[in-house]
Amino acid sequence: MSKLTREETESLIQEVLEVYPEKARKDRAKHLAVNDPSVEQSKKCITSNRKSLPGVMTIRGCAYAGSRGVVWGPVKDMIHISHGPVGCGQYSRAGRRNYYVGATGVNTFAEMNFTSDFQEKDIVFGGDKKLTKLIQEIEQLFPLHKGISVQSECPIGLIGDDIEAVSKKAAAELDKVVVPVRCEGFRGVSQSLGHHIANDALRDWVLGNRDGKTFESTPYDVTIIGDYNIGGDAWASRIFLEEMGLRVIAQWSGDGTIAEMENTPKAKLNLLHCYRSMNYISRHMEEKYGIPWMEYNFFGPTKIEESLRRIAGFFDDTIKEGAERVITKYKPMMEAVIAKYKPRLQGKRVMLYVGGLRPRHVIGAYEDLGMEVVGTGYEFAHGDDYDRTIKEMGDATLLYDDVTGFELEEFVKRIKPDLVGSGIKEKYIYQKMGIPFRQMHSWDYSGPYHGYDGFAIFARDMDMTLNNPCWGKQTPPWKVLKSDDALKAAA
Amino acid sequence: MANIMIRKTAEGGLSFYLPKRDLEDNIVSIEFDQTNKWGGELRLANGGTYYVDPLDAPPRLPISLRAKRVDAPE
Ligand code: SF4
Numbered sequence: 427m428s429k430l431t432r433e434e435t436e437s438l439i440q441e442v443l444e445v446y447p448e449k450a451r452k453d454r455a456k457h458l459a460v461n462d463p464s465v466e467q468s469k470k471c472i473t474s475n476r477k478s479l480p481g482v483m484t485i486r487g488c489a490y491a492g493s494r495g496v497v498w499g500p501v502k503d504m505i506h507i508s509h510g511p512v513g514c515g516q517y518s519r520a521g522r523r524n525y526y527v528g529a530t531g532v533n534t535f536a537e538m539n540f541t542s543d544f545q546e547k548d549i550v551f552g553g554d555k556k557l558t559k560l561i562q563e564i565e566q567l568f569p570l571h572k573g574i575s576v577q578s579e580c581p582i583g584l585i586g587d588d589i590e591a592v593s594k595k596a597a598a599e600l601d602k603v604v605v606p607v608r609c610e611g612f613r614g615v616s617q618s619l620g621h622h623i624a625n626d627a628l629r630d631w632v633l634g635n636r637d638g639k640t641f642e643s644t645p646y647d648v649t650i651i652g653d654y655n656i657g658g659d660a661w662a663s664r665i666f667l668e669e670m671g672l673r674v675i676a677q678w679s680g681d682g683t684i685a686e687m688e689n690t691p692k693a694k695l696n697l698l699h700c701y702r703s704m705n706y707i708s709r710h711m712e713e714k715y716g717i718p719w720m721e722y723n724f725f726g727p728t729k730i731e732e733s734l735r736r737i738a739g740f741f742d743d744t745i746k747e748g749a750e751r752v753i754t755k756y757k758p759m760m761e762a763v764i765a766k767y768k769p770r771l772q773g774k775r776v777m778l779y780v781g782g783l784r785p786r787h788v789i790g791a792y793e794d795l796g797m798e799v800v801g802t803g804y805e806f807a808h809g810d811d812y813d814r815t816i817k818e819m820g821d822a823t824l825l826y827d828d829v830t831g832f833e834l835e836e837f838v839k840r841i842k843p844d845l846v847g848s849g850i851k852e853k854y855i856y857q858k859m860g861i862p863f864r865q866m867h868s869w870d871y872s873g874p875y876h877g878y879d880g881f882a883i884f885a886r887d888m889d890m891t892l893n894n895p896c897w898g899k900q901t902p903p904w905k906v907l908k909s910d911d912a913l914k915a916a917a
Numbered sequence: 918m919a920n921i922m923i924r925k926t927a928e929g930g931l932s933f934y935l936p937k938r939d940l941e942d943n944i945v946s947i948e949f950d951q952t953n954k955w956g957g958e959l960r961l962a963n964g965g966t967y968y969v970d971p972l973d974a975p976p977r978l979p980i981s982l983r984a985k986r987v988d989a990p991e
Contacts, residue, residue, distance in 0.1 A: 467963060709922060713979045809939035
């Protein structure tokens, strides 16, 4: 199908909105827009970070998911207690595939689920005693842990437990960090507030812990912030940052440790990948410690080169040369990848609906493969994310914020993209509609997708999905009209 | 009154960040920018105006301040 014009896209939005009752239609209309790259401020065309409409199917998570699942979860040598009933933690355990090195259950714990397993009596009488006991048990069973975070689930806020007091007391007893995090699921409109709360907890309970202590630093110390090492993403990024001469002193938080986080204020530059989930802490460090931060994008060679040169701009000539050296070194490899896959993917159209940074960051990688992103949207973005997205997207492409299950389906039916990239909840619907689909939250059990090595895997995966022979076999053989010849041959 | 943050942009100008409203914009003019007085009315690129109590000296940026909304476009 050819490209939709601005008018066609606008009428498509109107058509999809028609089924809603009037009030709902008015609300949803603000969240759907036709992109115009010349607009400076996204506020003029799209509303975001608002409460989801009751009655529609939204794909958002809760604040607890944003804190426990995204920000804190990957810190591998800490134990994160899902404080409250067992379900919140158990059903989200290890789902994000944040890779790490270490012996799980001995000195690393990211894949495990620790919970206070609230029962009725804990709700009635309060759970502070239970939490104290739980912390003691943890210390006994897992003495090599480096700290504990208490991630509140909904009931904790409702019954008014004083987790701060318990944490302070436990921290003094254990002589380890114990961080209370007030990330009850009902706070805010999506997981986004959970990121913010988690950042604030890091700021208040972790960041200043080593202030004034000596640290052997180099002029080239940087940190990777907002990379959760999904399928090994942070490793694939770190490898060539080090190759260009930088020293990565902390990973936030994929494969990260509490010691790294405490040392972060000693860095010279904070490299920020996921702006949405960790801009808060970066801004704080800029103010308190004077560490500049920079957003980068390591999806696809074009964006990597751009980012490497911008990163190098913060340093002296050795790093600038290092960046050029890295770019030249990987060029042949990237050209080979593009030569192999571009002819198979050229001109294909993609629709995305993800969270965090991906709806805009992966556009460059698709473009490197000759593909075009024709629609994109975020689960939990704010205005500043759309400000950054508008410029990346083509004219008259579709933007959708907190899209509902119904809307996305209708958009896909009409736009007929060659590939849809979204989450696991959408995956099987679109595959059954006969549309190639990639699960873009945890890279569909593949990855890494960041960096040079990641791009090779990204390209292979897209090809594997799009050009899979199964898409031509959607109609069962008995429904395919057989010609006479075929009938005779069969007889 | 709301918490805001003012920081230097890569281009050398000032940017205004109001987390509560997701507003990040360039400051086009600042009422007082002298060695002994800094702050006052801040005019943003989007047409809005905010007021911060003047400081005795230009601060080290970025800085978090309390600001009053004088006039905002929306
Ligand atoms: S909304 Fe509350 S109960 Fe539901 S998963 Fe989040 S923290 Fe748990």
